[in-house]
Amino acid sequence: MTAGALAVIEDAEVSAGHDGRAEIVLRVRYPNGASASVRLDEEAAAVVLDGAGVASLSDLRGRPWHVLAPARERRG
Amino acid sequence: MLDVAITNGLLVDGSGLPAFRGDLGIARGKIVSVGPAPVETKRTIDAAGRAVAPGFVDPHTLFDAQLCWDPEARPSLEHGVTSIVPGNCSLSLAPLRKDQRGRLSRMFRQIEEMPEAAFDDGIDWRWGESFEAWVEALAKNLAINVAPLVGHSSIRLFVMGEDAAGRAARTDEVRRMQDVLRGCLDAGAVGLSTSFIDIDENLRPVPSRYAHKSELAALCAVLGERGRMLQAVHEFFDTELTVARVDQLAELSLAHGIPTTFSPLFQNRAFPDMAERVLARVEEQWGRGARVWPQVQTRPIDISFTLAQRSLLFITMPSWYTVVSLATRAEKLAAFRDPELRRRLIAEATLPPELAAAAGRDWESTLVRKVAHERNRALEGRRLGEIAAERGKDPLEVMIELSVDEELETWFLRSRLGHCDDVAVGAMLAHPHVHVGAGDGGAHVASFATYGDTGYLFSRFVREAPALRLEAAVKKLTFDACSIWELPGRGLLRPGYAADVVVFDAERIDRGPEVEARDLPGAGIRWVRHAEGVEWVLVNGSIAWSAAHGYGDARAGAIVS
Numbered sequence: 131m132t133a134g135a136l137a138v139i140e141d142a143e144v145s146a147g148h149d150g151r152a153e154i155v156l157r158v159r160y161p162n163g164a165s166a167s168v169r170l171d172e173e174a175a176a177v178v179l180d181g182a183g184v185a186s187l188s189d190l191r192g193r194p195w196h197v198l199a200p201a202r203e204r205r206g
Numbered sequence: 207m208l209d210v211a212i213t214n215g216l217l218v219d220g221s222g223l224p225a226f227r228g229d230l231g232i233a234r235g236k237i238v239s240v241g242p243a244p245v246e247t248k249r250t251i252d253a254a255g256r257a258v259a260p261g262f263v264d265p266h267t268l269f270d271a272q273l274c275w276d277p278e279a280r281p282s283l284e285h286g287v288t289s290i291v292p293g294n295c296s297l298s299l300a301p302l303r304k305d306q307r308g309r310l311s312r313m314f315r316q317i318e319e320m321p322e323a324a325f326d327d328g329i330d331w332r333w334g335e336s337f338e339a340w341v342e343a344l345a346k347n348l349a350i351n352v353a354p355l356v357g358h359s360s361i362r363l364f365v366m367g368e369d370a371a372g373r374a375a376r377t378d379e380v381r382r383m384q385d386v387l388r389g390c391l392d393a394g395a396v397g398l399s400t401s402f403i404d405i406d407e408n409l410r411p412v413p414s415r416y417a418h419k420s421e422l423a424a425l426c427a428v429l430g431e432r433g434r435m436l437q438a439v440h441e442f443f444d445t446e447l448t449v450a451r452v453d454q455l456a457e458l459s460l461a462h463g464i465p466t467t468f469s470p471l472f473q474n475r476a477f478p479d480m481a482e483r484v485l486a487r488v489e490e491q492w493g494r495g496a497r498v499w500p501q502v503q504t505r506p507i508d509i510s511f512t513l514a515q516r517s518l519l520f521i522t523m524p525s526w527y528t529v530v531s532l533a534t535r536a537e538k539l540a541a542f543r544d545p546e547l548r549r550r551l552i553a554e555a556t557l558p559p560e561l562a563a564a565a566g567r568d569w570e571s572t573l574v575r576k577v578a579h580e581r582n583r584a585l586e587g588r589r590l591g592e593i594a595a596e597r598g599k600d601p602l603e604v605m606i607e608l609s610v611d612e613e614l615e616t617w618f619l620r621s622r623l624g625h626c627d628d629v630a631v632g633a634m635l636a637h638p639h640v641h642v643g644a645g646d647g648g649a650h651v652a653s654f655a656t657y658g659d660t661g662y663l664f665s666r667f668v669r670e671a672p673a674l675r676l677e678a679a680v681k682k683l684t685f686d687a688c689s690i691w692e693l694p695g696r697g698l699l700r701p702g703y704a705a706d707v708v709v710f711d712a713e714r715i716d717r718g719p720e721v722e723a724r725d726l727p728g729a730g731i732r733w734v735r736h737a738e739g740v741e742w743v744l745v746n747g748s749i750a751w752s753a754a755h756g757y758g759d760a761r762a763g764a765i766v767s
Contacts, residue, residue, distance in 0.1 A: 143476035144518050145443065146507045146624040148403070150646065151653070152518045155443050155476045167444040167477075176516050176531075185531070186524035 135161055137195040142187045147171070154187065158195050174201035208247035209233050209747055212709060215253030219699040220260040222681035230258055232705040235747035235762065240699055251742055253709050259680045260697050261288025261351075261706030261745065262660045263687035265641060266437075266469050266501055268292060269648035270299045270354075271320060275328040275727050277761060278349040281657050282647050284737045284751045285717070286708030288744075289688075289696065289766060290647065293355030294469075295439050296401035296414040299329070300340035301356070301364040301386055307331055310363065316407040319650045323728025335364075337386075338393035341765050348763030349750050351706065353693055355437055356390040358400035358414035358425070370413035371406065380424045387428045394765045396691055397435030398425055402451065404439060423458065430462030435691060438468045445480040452487045456496035465690060469501035469644035473630040481634055488639050499690055501644040502634045504663040505717075507624035508654055510575055513542065513606070514614035519623070525554045535614060542610050552602045569601040570594070571621065574608070576722065578615035582608065587719050590618075619720060628666065632673025635663065635682070641690055642682045651732035658717025658735035665716035676712055693766050705747035714739030 140159040147153030147169065154170040170178060179185065181200040182193055190197065212230040217240065219225070231239035231247070262285070269279045269292045279290055292298070297314055311325050333343035337356055344352060362370035365382045375383065387398060400414045400422065426436055436458060441447035448471070455466040473481055484500065491498050511517040514535060520526040529541045529551065541547055555567055562568045570591030577586055585593060585608065590601035597604060609616045625631060634640055645659040660683055667673045674682070688697030696704045718736040726732055743751040748760035 141476070144521065144623065145474055145476040146470070146472035148439070148442070148470070150470070150503060150505065150507055150625070150644075150656070151650065152507050152509050152623055153443075154518065154521070155474075157476075167441075167447075169443040172516075172518050175518065175521060179521070179527070180531075184524075185527040187521045189524070 137161065139190045139193050139195065139197070140165065142190045144187070145169070156190065156198070168198060170198075170201055177201050207233070208238065208244055210249045210251065210705075210744065210749075211243040211247040212251045212253050212258055212707065212742075213243060215256055215258035215709065216712070217699055218257050218259040218677055218680045220681055220684035220697050222677050222685070225257070225677055230699060230707065232707070232744070232747045235705055237699060237701055237703050237705050239701060251709065255711070256709050256741060257676065257680075257712045258699070258707060258709050259286075260684040260699055260703075261708050261743065262286045262683040263289045263291070263691070263693070263697070264645060264647055264660070265291045265467070265643040265687055265691065266294050266645055267647035267649075268294060268297070270297070271314065271325055271329055272648045273344060273348070273352065274330060276725075277347045277763065278750065278757055279648065280725070280757070281734050281736055283350050283743055283745075283757070284740060285658050285660050286710060286737070286740050286743055287350070287647075287660060288706035288708070288750075289351035289353055289693065291353045291355060291396065291691065292648070293357055293395075294399045294437055294646075295404055296357045296359035296399050296412055298337070298355060298357035298360045298399070300333070300337040300360065301335060301390065302360055303335055303364060304331070306363050306367075310360065312407040313359070313412060317404050317412070319653055321652060321726060321728065321730040323730055324651075324726040326728065328727035336393075337390040337395060341394045345765050347761055348765075349757070349761055350745060350763045351766045352763065353396045353691060353766045354394065355397050355399040355435070356387065356395040358398055358417065358422075359412045361386050361390075361398075362413035362417070366413075371410060371416065373416060374418045375421050380421050383421070384424055384428045387425055388431070391428070391432050391434055394767045395434070396693070396767045397437060398429055399437040401439040403441055419454075423461070426458045426462045426464060429464045433463060433465075433692065436464055436466045438466070440468045442470050442472065445477050445483055448480065448484050449487045452484060452491060452498055455498045456491035456494065459496040459498060460494065465497040465499065465692070467499040467501055467641055467690070471500040471502050471634070471640075471644075472625045473627050473634060474624065481630065485634070485637055485639065492639055499639065499641040501641045502631070503625070503644040504631075504635060504642060504659045504667065505645070506622040506626035506631075508619055508621040509623050510617055510619050510654060512614055512617055513609040514538065519620055523554050525551050538614060539610060542606050542614075548603070548606060551606070552600060555602055556600075568622070569605065572601065572605065573619040573621065573719075574616065575619040575720065576617040577608075578612040582612065582616075587721075628671035628673075632667045632671055635667055636673045636678065641687070643687075651726070652730060653733070655720045655733040655735040658737065661715050661717040661737055661739070664712065669713070696766065705744055707742070707744040708740060709742035711739040711741065
């Protein structure tokens with residue numbers, strides 16, 4: 131499967147989170163054009179950057195959605 | 207004879223109408239006169255040059271646990287907040303079975319970041335299991351008014367046990383939940399809180415998220431019997447889902463004749479059109495006759511950080527993120543000491559002034575929040591820009607030097623990282639359908655202060671970046687709030703109304719700097735903001751706090767519903 135057939139991270143921003151805490155919000159674009167938002171807390175964001183091997187939020191743009199998977203598994 | 211006369215004040219009466227000079231007479235917990243006060247009075251408060259307003263209402267708090275050891279909900283009371291709504295986000299301490307206390311405590315602590323020791327040492331569960339018993343126990347020792355919500359997750363746990371966090375409810379269970387909710391409303395609950403997004407300590411959805419729409423509708427039917435509020439935490443990070451929740455709440459409001467509120471709604475760089483679209487949908491639904499109140503907090507988003515660990519602050523600056531991600535403190539220290547790397551770090555983090563604030567890189571205004579060594583104590587609470595100017599250095603250089611001097615133990619506060627476009631936030635707060643709230647008092651105690659949002663409304667959005675007149679801001683926090691929550695006899699300076707009153711300097715009222723407090727049961731610290739410019743706070747006619755004498759012995763708070 132190529133990256134073109136996968137949902138990709140289109141945008142990533144530091145954003146206001148629940149109760150005024152800073153969080154990361156990512157916009158994921160699906161191959162059919164639909165989009166969805168994913169929010170990550172500080173810990174999850176660090177796990178995702180580590181997993182993707184990048185050191186900046188902007189480097190997540192264009193990556194396939196599955197780089198987010200480790201964030202869900204961090205407490206295994 | 208009056209118990210208290212507040213004389214010569216500028217009466218900002220909560221109605222939104224222009225303020226006027228006058229006296230306020232108080233007797234037996236009520237306002238008895240507005241205008242010239244009768245001569246005979248036991249006590250006079252001279253309010254010359256000060257504003258006199260109804261006490262403020264904080265509609266989104268998690269003070270449930272704190273109220274068990276702190277009947278004043280410190281420091282909210284000193285900010286002029288005389289009524290609080292705890293029990294938000296689907297969680298309340300009751301109803302709850304004895305064997306579920308650990309489960310609920312863990313969930314509470316996960317969602318609201320409360321220290322375990324405070325929960326364990328500070329809560330005396332002897333009231334039993336029912337909401338009624340909890341309210342009765344609470345009412346015996348209150349200095350602030352409490353308008354409690356009952357949590358949907360708590361009701362589910364009470365009725366369904368562990369299955370509450372695993373499946374939809376059966377018809378008989380929904381009926382039992384309706385009966386339990388009915389009992390809570392009879393005991394004084396002002397509504398039901400639910401959450402569509404929160405997770406428990408195992409990162410699993412909280413019980414309320416397993417409810418079918420029909421279950422929520424059945425509970426709203428009970429709310430409709432009393433015209434009570436449904437509060438929801440929605441998918442605030444997604445515009446489409448938020449709009450869909452506005453529609454869902456509107457349908458519940460119309461079907462059952464209830465007010466609804468959802469929180470939080472932010473001004474957000476990630477979704478620049480979110481607030482506009484959501485508020486447009488809210489207006490549409492109000493046009494149909496529904497009552498849907500978005501809650502907007504006044505304060506911006508802050509981040510506390512050290513150079514010893516990774517933070518969202520560094521996540522857009524790869525060189526910084528790489529350094530703070532190094533494996534050991536020694537490696538990080540070595541990196542920050544390297545002159546060449548330090549130059550690169552400073553260059554990466556520096557933006558032209560016109561871009562810096564919007565990108566969250568306004569280092570001049572970054573605060574030294576907490577130092578590790580006594581020799582640096584005088585720097586606490588100061589801005590890097592001020593220190594840098596004194597030393598003839600760049601603020602970032604000061605930050606790195608201070609951190610290196612303290613083995614990277616220094617804490618900094620980068621404020622206004624989000625929800626900080628004053629024009630946009632001011633317009634939201636002034637919107638007629640926006641409920642000022644969502645501050646979450648009593649939660650996140652070890653991370654940041656959730657107090658003083660009322661003072662910030664005046665300092666920022668009345669004085670510095672005017673979006674509301676003084677009278678309009680007071681109305682938002684008083685009459686509007688009491689009307690939205692249907693708290694009768696409160697929120698106005700009128701004869702016959704409860705004497706919840708705040709006296710403040712309209713030119714000075716503000717939230718103070720974030721400071722550490724060690725007043726929790728058990729170990730641990732919390733971050734608080736004390737009031738500035740508030741002088742007297744009366745709850746049901748009794749002086750609960752004054753700038754001169756601090757907290758008093760009055761326990762005139764009540765369960766209000």
